[in-house]
Amino acid sequence: LDYSYSMKEVIRQRDILSHLPFKNWLRYPICASLTSHGCNRNCATCGGSREAYRQHFGRNQVAWRDPELLARDIGHIQRHVWGPVFVLNDFLQAGPSYARRFIRGLAGKLKNPIGFEFFGPPREGRELYDLLAANLPNWSVEISAESHDDDIRTAFGKGHYRSEELEQTIKDALGAGCDHFDLYFMTGIPTQTRESVLQTGEYVRHLYECVGNDPRLSVFIAPMAPFLDVGSCAFDRPDEYGYRLRARSLAEHRQRMVLPSWKHIMNYESTSLSTDDLVSATYQAALDINQIKGQVGVVVPDVAERTAQRIREARAQMNRLDEVLAAHPGSLQAANPEREAALHALKSEFERLSQSTVMEKTELTWSYRPRLSHVVNNIALGAHEFVRNTAAALRGEWASSASEFSYPSSLSDHPSC
Numbered sequence: 001l002d003y004s005y006s007m008k009e010v011i012r013q014r015d016i017l018s019h020l021p022f023k024n025w026l027r028y029p030i031c032a033s034l035t036s037h038g039c040n041r042n043c044a045t046c047g048g049s050r051e052a053y054r055q056h057f058g059r060n061q062v063a064w065r066d067p068e069l070l071a072r073d074i075g076h077i078q079r080h081v082w083g084p085v086f087v088l089n090d091f092l093q094a095g096p097s098y099a100r101r102f103i104r105g106l107a108g109k110l111k112n113p114i115g116f117e118f119f120g121p122p123r124e125g126r127e128l129y130d131l132l133a134a135n136l137p138n139w140s141v142e143i144s145a146e147s148h149d150d151d152i153r154t155a156f157g158k159g160h161y162r163s164e165e166l167e168q169t170i171k172d173a174l175g176a177g178c179d180h181f182d183l184y185f186m187t188g189i190p191t192q193t194r195e196s197v198l199q200t201g202e203y204v205r206h207l208y209e210c211v212g213n214d215p216r217l218s219v220f221i222a223p224m225a226p227f228l229d230v231g232s233c234a235f236d237r238p239d240e241y242g243y244r245l246r247a248r249s250l251a252e253h254r255q256r257m258v259l260p261s262w263k264h265i266m267n268y269e270s271t272s273l274s275t276d277d278l279v280s281a282t283y284q285a286a287l288d289i290n291q292i293k294g295q296v297g298v299v300v301p302d303v304a305e306r307t308a309q310r311i312r313e314a315r316a317q318m319n320r321l322d323e324v325l326a327a328h329p330g331s332l333q334a335a336n337p338e339r340e341a342a343l344h345a346l347k348s349e350f351e352r353l354s355q356s357t358v359m360e361k362t363e364l365t366w367s368y369r370p371r372l373s374h375v376v377n378n379i380a381l382g383a384h385e386f387v388r389n390t391a392a393a394l395r396g397e398w399a400s401s402a403s404e405f406s407y408p409s410s411l412s413d414h415p416s417c
């Protein structure tokens with residue numbers, strides 16, 4: 001995954017906006033590094049689970065990127081991009097030898113912040129975090145625990161650890177010098193009830209007490225929206241996992257995407273949590289967690305208040321939407337000029353509230369710092385491509401953006417993938 005190819009296309013076409021991966025990327029240029037195709041885990045709602053890969057892509061085992069080449073990829077990123085690097089797919093699944101080779105391959109070469117996705121507490125515990133600290137100057141960890149309830153997490157497909165192990169791994173990581181530990185919970189997962197969602201805030205308070213209210217721990221909650229992953233175990237066998245599907249075909253999903261809010265766009269209903277309860281409980285849990293983060297100092301008071309106000313406004317706006325729909329019953333796909341006019345009046349406010357509802361977007365960012373080397377390397381790449389493309393144009397042809405580019409770095413000694 002060499003980002004310089006995309007950068008060459010920007011230079012060649014003199015168009016940067018069409019190549020940006022998401023809105024505001026230039027303000028927060030985070031890059032992904034992919035460790036594998038496939039997965040060893042079988043999370044119920046994941047379209048990239050072991051069973052989903054086997055059933056829909058014919059892949060029966062994980063293909064791992066060579067750890068030295070993975071380190072080379074990340075080295076290429078930091079030559080040109082100054083933002084954090086996020087390593088997706090838990091590389092610890094490949095075993096301790098792979099993990100050590102990968103981490104040591106980054107040693108002494110990486111200056112950009114780097115974050116790692118783990119599917120649960122690492123078996124190596126503090127030993128792994130000490131290895132990261134010894135080889136990397138700025139590293140973070142992300143775990144999606146989904147629920148504080150061990151039984152619900154097991155029903156989801158993450159029964160390989162308990163909450164006590166989660167608490168210990170957070171303490172181990174922070175004790176070893178982790179820069180950020182991002183922890184995610186989700187609503188709408190199998191067997192989850194309204195009461196369980198509302199208990200999340202209490203558990204989050206307990207977590208902060210466990211780590212002495214360390215602000216490096218950031219906790220988030222969000223609904224599984226808008227879609228249950230197509231191809232996931234739960235999508236293929238919804239009855240088995242406690243779901244009713246609202247959409248199966250591509251056309252049905254397309255129709256849902258133009259509906260007025262995430263509550264209506266969702267392609268599923270849970271048999272243990274009604275859609276109305278899912279919405280109200282999610283907003284309340286988000287309010288509780290935001291309040292706790294404000295109290296312990298994870299976010300400053302004015303940011304916490306702004307977030308709380310957005311959540312309250314979004315909840316009120318959802319109630320107004322329900323009132324409009326109750327006044328104009330019938331299928332949302334069917335034409336109804338009066339209802340459409342009433343919905344249009346709510347549209348701009350919904351768009352404003354959808355930008356950053358249950359958290360301030362800055363809570364998700366890791367700190368980074370551009371360096372002079374980024375400027376020099378990008379100028380060098382631009383000059384190289386300008387000369388190459390000019391020569392190609394004079395010959396009456398376009399230069400291929402995928403041609404070889406010699407990086408003046410020891411990482412370039414590795415063979416290409």
